[in-house]
Amino acid sequence: MKRLKLFIPVILFITMAVFLYFGLGKDPTELESVTVGQKIPNFELKTLESNLTESVSADDLVGEPFLLNIWATWCPSCLIEHPFFLKLSQQNVKIVGVNYKDDSGAAIRWLEKYKNPYVVSVYDDTGRLGFDLGVTGAPETYLIDAEGFIVYRREGIVDEAIWQAHFSSYFEETRTQIMTADGEG
Amino acid sequence: MIPEYGHLALVFAFFLSLCLAVIPLVGTIYGRVIWIGTARSLAMGLFIFVAISYACLTWSFYVDDFSVAYVANHSNRLLPMYYKVCAVWGGHEGSLLLWVLILVGWTFAVSQLSRNMPIDMMARVLSVMGMISFGFLAFTLLTSNPFERILPDVPVDGSDLNPLLQDPGFVIHPPMLYMGYVGFSVVFAFAIAALIGGRIDAAWARWARPWTNTAWSFLTIGIALGSWWAYYELGWGGWWFWDPVENASFMPWLAGTALIHSLAMSEKRGVFNNWTLLLSIAAFSLSLLGTFLVRSGVLTSVHAFAVDPARGLFILIFLGIVVGGSLILYALRAPVLRNEAGFAPLSREAFLLANSFLFTISCCFVLLGTLFPLIADALNLGKFSVGEPYFNMFFPKFMAIVGLLLGVGIMLNWKKTNYTKIRRWQISAFLFSLWLASFIPGIIPGRYSVGAAVAIFIGSWVISASIIDVFRRSQNAKRVDVQLRKFGLSYYGMMIAHIGFGMTLLGASIDSIYSDQRDLRLTKGSYVEVSGYKFQLVDVSRLRGPNYWADRGSVIVSKNGKEVARLKPEKRSYMSGGNVMTEASIDAGFFRDLYVSLGNQINSTDWAVRVYYKPLVRWIWLGSALMALGGFIAIMDKRYRRVNVPQNETVKTALEEAAVEPEPNVAANNT
Numbered sequence: 001m002k003r004l005k006l007f008i009p010v011i012l013f014i015t016m017a018v019f020l021y022f023g024l025g026k027d028p029t030e031l032e033s034v035t036v037g038q039k040i041p042n043f044e045l046k047t048l049e050s051n052l053t054e055s056v057s058a059d060d061l062v063g064e065p066f067l068l069n070i071w072a073t074w075c076p077s078c079l080i081e082h083p084f085f086l087k088l089s090q091q092n093v094k095i096v097g098v099n100y101k102d103d104s105g106a107a108i109r110w111l112e113k114y115k116n117p118y119v120v121s122v123y124d125d126t127g128r129l130g131f132d133l134g135v136t137g138a139p140e141t142y143l144i145d146a147e148g149f150i151v152y153r154r155e156g157i158v159d160e161a162i163w164q165a166h167f168s169s170y171f172e173e174t175r176t177q178i179m180t181a182d183g184e185g
Numbered sequence: 186m187i188p189e190y191g192h193l194a195l196v197f198a199f200f201l202s203l204c205l206a207v208i209p210l211v212g213t214i215y216g217r218v219i220w221i222g223t224a225r226s227l228a229m230g231l232f233i234f235v236a237i238s239y240a241c242l243t244w245s246f247y248v249d250d251f252s253v254a255y256v257a258n259h260s261n262r263l264l265p266m267y268y269k270v271c272a273v274w275g276g277h278e279g280s281l282l283l284w285v286l287i288l289v290g291w292t293f294a295v296s297q298l299s300r301n302m303p304i305d306m307m308a309r310v311l312s313v314m315g316m317i318s319f320g321f322l323a324f325t326l327l328t329s330n331p332f333e334r335i336l337p338d339v340p341v342d343g344s345d346l347n348p349l350l351q352d353p354g355f356v357i358h359p360p361m362l363y364m365g366y367v368g369f370s371v372v373f374a375f376a377i378a379a380l381i382g383g384r385i386d387a388a389w390a391r392w393a394r395p396w397t398n399t400a401w402s403f404l405t406i407g408i409a410l411g412s413w414w415a416y417y418e419l420g421w422g423g424w425w426f427w428d429p430v431e432n433a434s435f436m437p438w439l440a441g442t443a444l445i446h447s448l449a450m451s452e453k454r455g456v457f458n459n460w461t462l463l464l465s466i467a468a469f470s471l472s473l474l475g476t477f478l479v480r481s482g483v484l485t486s487v488h489a490f491a492v493d494p495a496r497g498l499f500i501l502i503f504l505g506i507v508v509g510g511s512l513i514l515y516a517l518r519a520p521v522l523r524n525e526a527g528f529a530p531l532s533r534e535a536f537l538l539a540n541s542f543l544f545t546i547s548c549c550f551v552l553l554g555t556l557f558p559l560i561a562d563a564l565n566l567g568k569f570s571v572g573e574p575y576f577n578m579f580f581p582k583f584m585a586i587v588g589l590l591l592g593v594g595i596m597l598n599w600k601k602t603n604y605t606k607i608r609r610w611q612i613s614a615f616l617f618s619l620w621l622a623s624f625i626p627g628i629i630p631g632r633y634s635v636g637a638a639v640a641i642f643i644g645s646w647v648i649s650a651s652i653i654d655v656f657r658r659s660q661n662a663k664r665v666d667v668q669l670r671k672f673g674l675s676y677y678g679m680m681i682a683h684i685g686f687g688m689t690l691l692g693a694s695i696d697s698i699y700s701d702q703r704d705l706r707l708t709k710g711s712y713v714e715v716s717g718y719k720f721q722l723v724d725v726s727r728l729r730g731p732n733y734w735a736d737r738g739s740v741i742v743s744k745n746g747k748e749v750a751r752l753k754p755e756k757r758s759y760m761s762g763g764n765v766m767t768e769a770s771i772d773a774g775f776f777r778d779l780y781v782s783l784g785n786q787i788n789s790t791d792w793a794v795r796v797y798y799k800p801l802v803r804w805i806w807l808g809s810a811l812m813a814l815g816g817f818i819a820i821m822d823k824r825y826r827r828v829n830v831p832q833n834e835t836v837k838t839a840l841e842e843a844a845v846e847p848e849p850n851v852a853a854n855n856t
Contacts (some may be wrong), residue, residue, distance in 0.1 A: 004518040006459075009463060009467075013508055013509060018563075019556065020477065022557065022563040023562065075837075165702060166704045169707075
């Protein structure tokens with residue numbers, strides 16, 4: 001009986017070797033797709049705001065720095081970061097929502113109930129854009145610069161501290177402009 | 186012609202390794218002394234021919250022989266000479282040749298330095314190492330020949346060494362890492378030889394220990410260098426990413442750490458021999474697994490070599506034969522002890538065993554996290570990447586428990602300990618650590634961090650317990666200096682390594698908790714404040730290096746109006762290949778690093794800049810250096826240098842072991 005126990009390592013090893021064998025020849029880089037430093041992938045998707053009647057493309061959005069926020073109604077953390085995005089949108093930070101693998105009806109109701117911080121939310125029900133971006137889950141937030149390059153990627157929620165550390169310097173210009181405009185008015 | 190000579194030498198080495206794998210081992214089975222006696226000469230011949238081959242490849246780099254495909258792909262006329270010599274291990278084929286060179290180097294070293302071993306044991310050990318060499322030489326010759334020519338269209342110039350690798354850290358990182366990786370092949374060979382010969386006793390452990398310590402120390406240095414290199418070269422400010430390739434080197438280290446401690450038990454008390462054997466096999470198997478993961482392209486990583494499934498399949502088959510074979514041998518031949526008792530819960534054995542288990546479990550968790558993407562893919566669960574959160578969730582906790590146990594275990598005696606005798610020493614270490622942990626997080630600006638308090642407590646607990654133990658042991662000595670000389674070098678080695686471990690724990694945890702990072706857009710002349718330091722971007726200028734152009738930022742760091750440092754981060758763009766690299770600029774200090782890396786130019790006046798404040802980050806590498814130093818000091822201990830093991834020694838250990846009743850065939854065969 002004790003002798004049999006000594007075979008446990010062999011069995012574990014064989015199991016592992018089988019997995020390693022199936023791993024050969026598969027391309028793990030499929031996961032990578034677009035990462036930081038590359039241009040935002042092109043897309044053309046229906047918007048939630050228009051009740052899926054109008055589309056928007058990547059080219060329509062590029063031109064000034066903006067945030068691309070992956071969200072969904074099935075994602076509890078998205079609700080946690082939501083108030084912060086509302087605050088940002090009041091400071092005229094451009095935030096584009098990507099409604100990821102979700103139900104459009106539920107998503108539209110969600111935006112009505114919790115208010116909408118997004119200039120536009122595109123409906124990515126198949127997760128195609130998410131795949132191109134290399135999204136691993138929601139929420140995720142991408143910082144896109146004025147030329148359309150992905151500058152920074154954040155997995156998980158964005159709060160004040162994270163905003164200050166990684167995002168804010170790209171938006172200071174916008175904000176000071178708003179502030180002076182407010183001062184004049 | 187030189188490359189052809191190199192190729193030929195490699196073919197000779199291949200046949201010699203076959204001879205080494207077969208002849209001495211068969212000799213031990215049929216008792217032919219002459220066959221057994223060939224082991225040493227074969228090991229030497231093998232080493233010489235691989236060295237010749239390696240020298241030929243280095244020569245091709247030295248003279249810019251771009252007709253050799255490998256040279257053309259990894260070198261360039263503009264490349265400085267010292268990088269040309271190091272570029273030999275800049276790619277898959279050459280680094281594999283370095284692997285083999287180090288392997289046969291270890292084989293040669295064993296054949297020369299272990300003259301006190303019985304000749305049949307030596308023959309088996311060298312044969313096993315010959316088998317491993319045979320596999321790797323076959324791999325090199327069949328799938329990864331570094332001497333392949335590009336004829337007749339010889340390129341005019343090479344495509345340059347990967348700029349990431351053009352750095353002093355790279356010059357020594359891979360050789361150190363391989364020294365460690367491959368060094369575990371020695372203890373592996375010892376384990377296999379012991380299983381074949383049926384002899385596992387204290388003498389066996391004593392032969393294996395210095396080799397294991399040496400390999401482990403090299404691996405420690407190799408990993409630390411890799412981490413340090415990533416820290417300043419990749420420009421991300423991180424020093425550990427739980428990247429599959431990092432894990433590949435870390436798993437053998439974890440298993441090796443468990444092994445070192447388990448070997449101590451096997452040598453001193455003759456217990457847990459099976460566990461020691463299994464760990465010996467595991468440490469080297471994980472090294473092989475690491476080689477497979479890095480060179481087969483099954484996992485993504487920043488370090489990956491060119492992907493070739495044929496190579497992956499070859500290593501996998503090799504891995505299956507070596508690891509599967511040795512584990513089956515283990516299952517069939519390992520002694521089944523009827524009784525492992527003989528020590529109390531409060532004894533050094535119990536605590537060593539617990540820590541050895543914790544390291545093993547950590548290793549299993551790392552293995553699972555590393556392989557999970559593969560497993561999920563094979564089971565069609567989708568594509569996953571297992572990131573830092575997974576590893577950070579369990580690893581610090583395990584290491585915290587290890588630290589706590591270490592502080593107690595170090596003061597315990599073998600077999601059993603009367604706790605009242607060590608209580609006052611324990612309490613002084615405990616109170617001292619508690620005192621440090623209570624006030625230090627308070628004087629650091631910002632919120633009081635409980636995590637930091639725990640980390641400081643555990644780190645200083647490990648360090649103070651190690652130091653206090655020296656006093657404890659010399660308490661009854663009349664003259665302390667005499668007593669201090671009486672402790673063997675292995676005791677000092679252990680103490681230094683444990684202090685290093687404590688420092689690494691402190692550095693890693695404090696840096697993780699308190700480091701401050703900002704990604705910014707800075708206009709020339711403007712500044713930013715991070716953790717009380719003011720970083721001002723003065724200017725960015727353009728300059729030319731030997732084989733690149735660079736934008737060099739000039740950043741003045743000041744604190745309370747006083748200038749602390751001038752940092753010059755660079756963004757280099759290499760002429761051949763057009764690779765862009767960031768060279769971070771660091772103001773290093775014992776208690777903190779200030780770190781600036783230059784990002785992209787946003788417009789004519791603005792730059793993206795990344796600024797870090799990293800407290801105690803140096804302690805990570807300083808601690809690793811102490812761990813390695815401790816390992817090296819321990820092997821100098823004179824008991825390993827005893828030239829002749831008295832013939833009755835093994836009988837004595839066998840008698841000692843009779844108390845734990847091993848299976849009769851274990852010790853009896855050889856005495």
